[in-house]
Structure formats: structure tokens, C-alpha cells
Amino acid sequence: MTKVVHKFGGSSLSSAERYQAVAQIVLSHCRAGDCVVVSAAGKTTNTLVKLWESYQQDDSQGFSDILLQVENHQAELIRALFESQQQHTLLEQLDLELQRITSHAKQDTLHEATLLAHGELWSARLLACYLSQLGFAAEHVDARNLFTLHHGQLLHQQNKQACMERLKDTSLYVVTGFIASDVEKNTVTLGRNGSDYSATLLASYIDADAVSIWTDTQGVFSTDPRKVANAIKYPKVCRAQAHLLARLGNPVLHAKTLSPLKHSKIKLQVRSSFDVESPPTEIVKEGYSKAKRFITTFEDLDLVRVDAIAPGEVGQLSQIIQHSIHHFSAQGETFILVPAQSTHRVLKALSGRANIVESALQGFAVVAPSANIAQLQAQAAQLLHEQNIVVRFNHKDNEYALFLTDQAIDSDVLAILHDKLVNKGRELAVVIAGLGNVGEVFVNQCQRQVAHLQQQFDVKVVALLRSKKMLFSANGISLSAWQQQWQNESVDYNNEDLIERIGELDYEHKVVIDITASEEFSKLYPQLVKQDCHLISANKYAGTAESTWYQQLREQLNERSLHWRYNTSVGAGLPINFALADLQHSGDKVTQIEGVFSGTLSWLCSSFDGSKPFSSLVLEAKDMGYTEPDPREDLSGRDMQRKLLILARDIGLTLDLADIELEPLMPDDLAQGSWDEFLARKGELDSFYEHLYQQGITQDKVLRYTGSLQVFASGKAKAKVGIAYVDKSSAIANLTPGDNIFVIKSVWYEDNPLVLQGPGAGKEVTAAGVHSDLYWLVQRLK
Numbered sequence: 001m002t003k004v005v006h007k008f009g010g011s012s013l014s015s016a017e018r019y020q021a022v023a024q025i026v027l028s029h030c031r032a033g034d035c036v037v038v039s040a041a042g043k044t045t046n047t048l049v050k051l052w053e054s055y056q057q058d059d060s061q062g063f064s065d066i067l068l069q070v071e072n073h074q075a076e077l078i079r080a081l082f083e084s085q086q087q088h089t090l091l092e093q094l095d096l097e098l099q100r101i102t103s104h105a106k107q108d109t110l111h112e113a114t115l116l117a118h119g120e121l122w123s124a125r126l127l128a129c130y131l132s133q134l135g136f137a138a139e140h141v142d143a144r145n146l147f148t149l150h151h152g153q154l155l156h157q158q159n160k161q162a163c164m165e166r167l168k169d170t171s172l173y174v175v176t177g178f179i180a181s182d183v184e185k186n187t188v189t190l191g192r193n194g195s196d197y198s199a200t201l202l203a204s205y206i207d208a209d210a211v212s213i214w215t216d217t218q219g220v221f222s223t224d225p226r227k228v229a230n231a232i233k234y235p236k237v238c239r240a241q242a243h244l245l246a247r248l249g250n251p252v253l254h255a256k257t258l259s260p261l262k263h264s265k266i267k268l269q270v271r272s273s274f275d276v277e278s279p280p281t282e283i284v285k286e287g288y289s290k291a292k293r294f295i296t297t298f299e300d301l302d303l304v305r306v307d308a309i310a311p312g313e314v315g316q317l318s319q320i321i322q323h324s325i326h327h328f329s330a331q332g333e334t335f336i337l338v339p340a341q342s343t344h345r346v347l348k349a350l351s352g353r354a355n356i357v358e359s360a361l362q363g364f365a366v367v368a369p370s371a372n373i374a375q376l377q378a379q380a381a382q383l384l385h386e387q388n389i390v391v392r393f394n395h396k397d398n399e400y401a402l403f404l405t406d407q408a409i410d411s412d413v414l415a416i417l418h419d420k421l422v423n424k425g426r427e428l429a430v431v432i433a434g435l436g437n438v439g440e441v442f443v444n445q446c447q448r449q450v451a452h453l454q455q456q457f458d459v460k461v462v463a464l465l466r467s468k469k470m471l472f473s474a475n476g477i478s479l480s481a482w483q484q485q486w487q488n489e490s491v492d493y494n495n496e497d498l499i500e501r502i503g504e505l506d507y508e509h510k511v512v513i514d515i516t517a518s519e520e521f522s523k524l525y526p527q528l529v530k531q532d533c534h535l536i537s538a539n540k541y542a543g544t545a546e547s548t549w550y551q552q553l554r555e556q557l558n559e560r561s562l563h564w565r566y567n568t569s570v571g572a573g574l575p576i577n578f579a580l581a582d583l584q585h586s587g588d589k590v591t592q593i594e595g596v597f598s599g600t601l602s603w604l605c606s607s608f609d610g611s612k613p614f615s616s617l618v619l620e621a622k623d624m625g626y627t628e629p630d631p632r633e634d635l636s637g638r639d640m641q642r643k644l645l646i647l648a649r650d651i652g653l654t655l656d657l658a659d660i661e662l663e664p665l666m667p668d669d670l671a672q673g674s675w676d677e678f679l680a681r682k683g684e685l686d687s688f689y690e691h692l693y694q695q696g697i698t699q700d701k702v703l704r705y706t707g708s709l710q711v712f713a714s715g716k717a718k719a720k721v722g723i724a725y726v727d728k729s730s731a732i733a734n735l736t737p738g739d740n741i742f743v744i745k746s747v748w749y750e751d752n753p754l755v756l757q758g759p760g761a762g763k764e765v766t767a768a769g770v771h772s773d774l775y776w777l778v779q780r781l782k
């Protein structure tokens with residue numbers, strides 16, 4: 001049975017709602033024997049640090065104000081989460097503890113680590129009691145009884161034994177993060193952010209299989225996603241880079257988190273307690289992931305030169321100030337970066353062996369593959385110069401370049417640095433589904449087009465899919481020899497395999513290009529989005545799916561900042577979606593769209609002159625690859641109905657297929673049965689069409705199959721696709737067979753409509769339209 005340690009940081013426990021959400025995660029992800037490690041709720045440790053400072057400064061008013069703040073926060077959580085009796089007991093316990101803190105403060109016997117420990121003790125108690133209230137057997141455990149340190153070193157054997165004795169398989173254990181004790185039973189902490197370390201330590205002691213660090217972002221990003229909206233989420237980060245980021249003070253993992261996992265097979269992942277479905281970032285052993293680019297920022301640091309530093313001394317200093325300290329050597333000297341508010345304590349501990357070189361520094365470090373560091377350092381220096389940011393100190397190591405500056409690196413500057421230093425090295429994995437008429441042409445065009453895109457972005461086609469077989473090569477398929485590779489290496493697959501393989505792709509961006517006509521494949525979109533895939537569809541099913549499903553998909557894409565392009569689902573390569581988007585973004589309002597949106601029906605209606613039966617034209621169109629795989633999808637009008645729905649949704653209307661009136665271009669009962677049955681009855685189609693055609697001649701008009709959408713001032717809409725008789729002189733009557741025409745009226749194009757006309761079907765133009773979507777996507781990602 002696999003055993004997992006789950007760690008929930010302060011950000012996951014910041015309110016009663018978050019406790020409830022965490023409890024739901026525990027209910028669905030944990031079983032007896034698993035452990036949950038918790039940090040102090042929200043910013044509780046920061047508040048307790050302030051409480052400690054006011055105590056040290058003898059600020060009794062400040063002390064009681066902050067203590068009241070702590071009390072209110074805890075009491076609020078208790079009141080929101082618990083029923084009467086349990087609420088009463090927990091409030092009483094809290095009250096006793098706060099009284100004890102006050103009396104220690106009065107007697108001058110308050111102890112820093114013991115005070116800070118309350119945050120984690122409260123969290124563990126509340127979560128365990130809340131889980132029990134929900135009927136899940138859970139116990140809270142004080143990690144001071146599990147983890148003992150002697151002279152700052154963990155007593156591993158003793159700790160392992162304590163864990164094995166205390167933590168059985170009978171219950172779920174909610175263990176306090178951050179805290180431990182020394183051999184005299186005094187409380188010590190593992191340093192700020194230390195609960196991640198508690199979790200991996202515990203995992204190593206209880207021989208767990210995996211550790212999940214649940215936090216408020218979806219994983220590890222290229223930079224802080226709260227500051228840079230287009231930060232890249234990495235599916236995999238290697239341990240060395242995660243460790244380096246932590247040593248540089250990045251909060252997403254604590255500096256020592258990885259050390260207990262060094263010689264173990266324990267898996268580590270970082271995932272979001274706010275978005276449980278989002279795939280995590282896996283922190284993997286060397287060789288299992290390529291080195292990536294990151295930028296991590298610094299705030300308010302002092303640069304201190306140390307004469308000579310003994311092994312382990314930086315760790316001891318970190319322990320004293322409860323914060324990680326980055327150290328490095330430059331020009332034969334040793335430097336440490338210390339949070340400014342703690343510098344006096346560090347200097348005191350180093351008694352005369354250290355001096356401040358620069359103070360009140362801000363800045364950032366670029367972490368990247370070693371081959372790129374020198375170039376990135378030069379580029380970063382240039383960018384800072386352009387932004388008028390003065391560099392007070394810089395340093396280059398094998399895997400990072402460090403810049404210490406006067407001004408803070410605000411979100412705007414960070415976004416610029418990120419765009420120029422990180423985005424450049426990006427990769428896009430392309431999965432192409434559907435190798436039919438259009439798909440094959442698209443793949444063949446890919447060789448030239450991907451080479452063109454490569455100049456801006458590292459684009460690799462990693463998978464080609466037919467309905468049952470796939471060719472999957474995570475490092476890229478050779479586009480000049482894909483048919484050969486398909487012959488030799490394609491394998492059977494099912495949807496589960498496919499989603500799993502896509503989830504494992506170690507690329508910054510992924511796009512699935514759906515050139516199938518398969519409704520079943522379109523139903524995979526939500527799962528593909530969960531794997532952080534952008535989507536490009538020529539397939540119309542998802543765009544015309546039932547509106548709740550469609551809206552959910554849109555929301556899912558939005559939450560993950562993913563793009564969905566489907567330009568070729570209407571009008572093949574014609575830029576109709578671009579035109580509509582453009583009108584709306586520039587403040588116009590579309591009031592009417594009319595036209596012929598089916599290349600097939602356009603070709604059939606314009607080509608028919610009575611010289612041969614209508615059904616033989618249908619078969620000709622099918623042979624030319626003009627129709628949907630089953631031409632009845634075109635003749636039924638459903639294909640055009642779908643296109644009109646896509647256009648309607650594009651201009652912001654919430655319609656469903658059923659809201660669009662449909663008049664088919666064939667007798668209703670021919671829609672049923674197999675294609676062969678249809679062929680046997682094709683004469684019925686011929687007389688149906690002949691009759692309509694003659695009616696047109698009688699009216700001195702021509703028969704066309706059209707769609708129309710009208711939007712009224714009230715916001716309501718009327719939409720219809722069906723047979724129409726149009727004047728012989730009209731643009732619609734004079735279409736080149738196969739062309740589409742879109743006649744758009746809007747507030748600005750009221751009297752003289754905007755007309756878009758051109759080939760609305762055909763392999764080459766449709767494949768080119770899909771390339772246009774891919775190009776658009778790459779421009780957005782750049």
C-alpha cells in the first residue's frame with residue numbers, strides 16, 4: 001500500500017473555507033497511515049514574529065494588540081468550523097494557551113521558538129478535529145515528540161524510531177510542520193518555510209512513497225506567477241534546480257526540503273490546493289528533466305563578507321535567524337546574503353569575522369542551464385541598464401547569475417526580464433490528431449512551416465494520431481520521414497494512454513491540434529486542458545457542444561491561461577473569426593451575419609444545372625474530399641448549423657444548436673441508416689432536389705443553401721439555415737462553386753455590409769488555416 005505525506009502550507013489554510021477545502025482534499029486523497037503536515041494558518045507565523053519583536057522591545061501595548069489579533073483570527077476559525085460543544089472546548093484551550101503566553105511575557109520567560117510553534121500546533125489541532133467532525137479518523141501530532149536535534153543535527157535513528165512507534169496505520173496523522181525539539185526538550189524550529197522540510201523528513205522516517213506539497217500556485221513556475229501573469233508552469237523540475245531556487249530564498253520550496261530524499265525513491269510534487277485538478281510539478285532526479293530557466297527575486301538583503309566560514313556555519317546562522325541564507329564565493333572571498341532585519345544577529349554571531357559590503361539590496365537571480373548563464377548575464381545587465389536600474393553587485397556562478405540592485409524589481413520590470421530572458425528558451429510540443437485529407441496535407445506542410453517557427457520558438461511535433469494508432473516521440477518526430485517512422489513505430493493506443501503520455505511531456509507549452517471529425521475526440525478536450533494543453537481545432541464538435549459543457553471548457557481554459565483557436569472550423573482558411581474578433585475588439589457590434597458557409601453545399605448548388613443527377617454531384621464532391629466523411633452531415637444542414645453556432649458564440653451569444661432553425665437539403669428519412677442504404681435510395685434525393693430547382697426557375701431565381709443570424713437590439717437572436725431562392729444578380733447567386741461568402745452587418749457596416757468571400761473548403765486552404773492558428777499561438781506565447 002502506498003504511503004503519502006501531504007503538506008499544506010499557510011496559504012492553503014488561510015481561512016475557514018480553505019480548511020474546509022483542505023479537508024475535502026484529505027478525504028479524497030488520504031487513507032489511514034498517511035500523514036498530513038501543516039503550517040501555521042495564513043500569515044500566523046509572521047504575526048507571531050511581530051509578537052516576539054514587541055516582547056523584545058518591551059512594547060506592552062503592541063504586544064497585547066498583536067496577541068488580540070492572533071486570538072481573533074484563531075477564534076474566528078474555530079467558530080466557523082465547529083459545532084457548539086467542540087467549539088467551546090477549542091476556544092477554552094486557546095484561551096488557556098494565550099493566557100500562558102501573556103504570563104510568560106510578564107515574567108520575562110517567553111521563549112521565541114515555543115511562541116512561534118503555536119501557529120503549527122493550532123493548525124494541526126483544528127484540522128484533525130475538523131476531519132474527525134466529518135467522520136474521518138484523524139489525530140493531531142506534535143512533531144516535537146518526533147523530531148529531535150542535537151547541536152543543530154537531527155538524530156535520525158531516534159527520530160525514525162519515534163515516528164514508527166507513534167504513527168501506525170490505524171489513523172490519519174496531522175503533524176505540525178516547522179517545529180522540533182532539542183535533547184533537553186526545548187522547542188526549536190527548522191527555519192522559516194520549514195514545513196516542507198518537515199514533510200520530506202517525515203516521509204523518509206516512515207518510508208513513504210511520495211510527498212505532495214500543496215500550496216496556492218499550480219506548481220513551480222519560471223517566476224512568481226503572482227507577479228508575472230505569463231510565467232510558465234513547468235511539469236517537471238530537476239532536484240538540483242529546485243534546490244538552487246530554494247537556496248536563493250525562493251518560497252516555493254524550503255532549502256532543506258530535498259536533503260531527506262537524496263538517496264531515496266520518494267517522489268516529490270508541488271500542486272495547488274486551490275485547483276486540485278491541475279497537474280502538479282514533479283521534482284525529479286537528475287536526468288529525468290531538462291534544466292529550465294527561472295527568475296527569482298530578492299527583497300531587502302544585506303551583502304556581508306565573511307573572513308572564513310566553517311562547514312555547517314551558514315546552516316547554524318540560518319537556524320539563529322530562522323531564515324535561509326545564501327552564500328557564495330567570488331574572487332576568493334566568501335559572501336552571505338542576509339535578510340536586512342537579521343543582519344545584526346548574524347554579525348553578532350560571527351563576532352568580528354564579518355562586515356557589511358552593501359546594505360538594503362533588492363534584486364534577482366536568473367537560474368538556467370550552465371551553457372546559457374554567461375549570455376543571460378550579459379543580456380540581463382543590458383536590460384537593467386535600459387530600465388535605469390543601478391546594479392550594486394553582481395555575481396555569476398555555474399548555474400545562476402545574481403544581480404543586487406538599488407531599486408526593487410517590481411512586476412513590470414520582472415515581466416520584461418522574464419520575456420527577454422526566459423521566454424526565449426521556450427519549447428512547444430505539438431500533438432496532431434487526425435491524418436485524413438486535411439491532416440496529411442497539414443503534416444506535409446509542417447516541415448517547412450515548423451522550420452519557419454523555429455526561428456522564434458522551439459516547436460516540435462511529438463505525436464501523430466489516427467483513431468487507433470499513434471506515433472509518439474517525446475523528443476520530436478522527424479517531419480521529413482514521418483511516414484516511414486509511422487510504419488515502423490506507430491502503436492495502438494487508448495485515450496487513457498494518450499492523456500498520460502501527453503501529461504508526461506516535459507515541455508513548457510503543449511498544443512493539441514484536432515483535425516479529426518470525431519465527436520469522441522472532442523470530448524477529450526477537458527482532459528487535455530487539465531494537462532495544460534492549448535487547443536487548435538478544425539473539428540466543429542467542441543465549439544458546438546451543449547452550452548454548459550462549452551462554457552465549462554472555456555472557463556477551464558481561462559483559469560489556466562490557455563488558448564483555443566478554431567479558425568478553420570468555419571470558412572476553412574478564410575479569416576472570418578479574425579474579422580469578427582477584430583470588429584468587436586474595436587468597439588463595433590455585429591447585428592447580422594448571412595451567407596453560404598458550406599463549401600460543399602456551395603459547390604453542389606452552384607454546379608447543378610440539371611444535366612446530371614444531383615446525387616452524382618454529391619459523389620463527385622465526396623471523391624474530391626470536399627464533403628464531411630459522410631456527406632449527409634452537409635446535406636442535412638447540420639454542418640452549416642454548427643458553423644452558424646460557432647459564429648454566434650464568437651460574437652458573444654449564448655445559443656445552442658437547437659436554437660438554430662434547420663431545413664435540410666434532403667428528404668428527412670434519408671438521414672437514417674448506413675451510407676450504403678443511402679446510396680441505394682439516391683433517386684429520392686435526386687427528385688427532391690429537382691423539384692426545388694424547378695421552383696427556382698419558376699420564380700426566376702436561383703436555389704442556394706444559406707445561413708442567417710440576426711441580433712436584435714434587445715440582445716435576442718434569430719438564426720436559421722436552409723433553402724433560399726436568391727436574385728440571379730446577387731453575390732450569393734454568383735459565387736464561384738465551392739466558395740463561401742459571409743455578409744456581415746454591424747453598427748459601422750450597416751448600409752454597406754462587410755463581405756468576406758473565398759474558398760470555404762479544400763485540403764490545402766484548410767491545412768493552411770490550421771497553420772495560421774499555430775502561427776497565432778506561437779506569437780502569443782513568444
Ligand SMILES: Nc1ncnc2c1ncn2[C@@H]1O[C@H](COP(=O)(O)OP(=O)(O)O)[C@@H](O)[C@H]1O
Pocket residue numbers: 008009010011012039193214215216217219220221222223224225226250251252294
Ligand atoms: N517560481 C515560483 N513558482 C511558484 N510559486 C512561486 C515562485 N516564486 C515565488 N512563488 C511564490 O511562492 C508562494 C508559495 O510559497 P508560500 O507562500 O510559502 O506557500 P505555502 O504557504 O503553501 O508554503 C506562491 O504564492 C508564489 O507567490
Ligand SMILES: N[C@@H](CC(=O)OP(=O)(O)O)C(=O)O
Pocket residue numbers: 008009010011039040045046119177178191192193194195196
Ligand atoms: N509557518 C512557518 C513554516 C512554514 O513552512 O510555513 P509555509 O508552509 O506557509 O511556508 C513559516 O511561516 O515560516
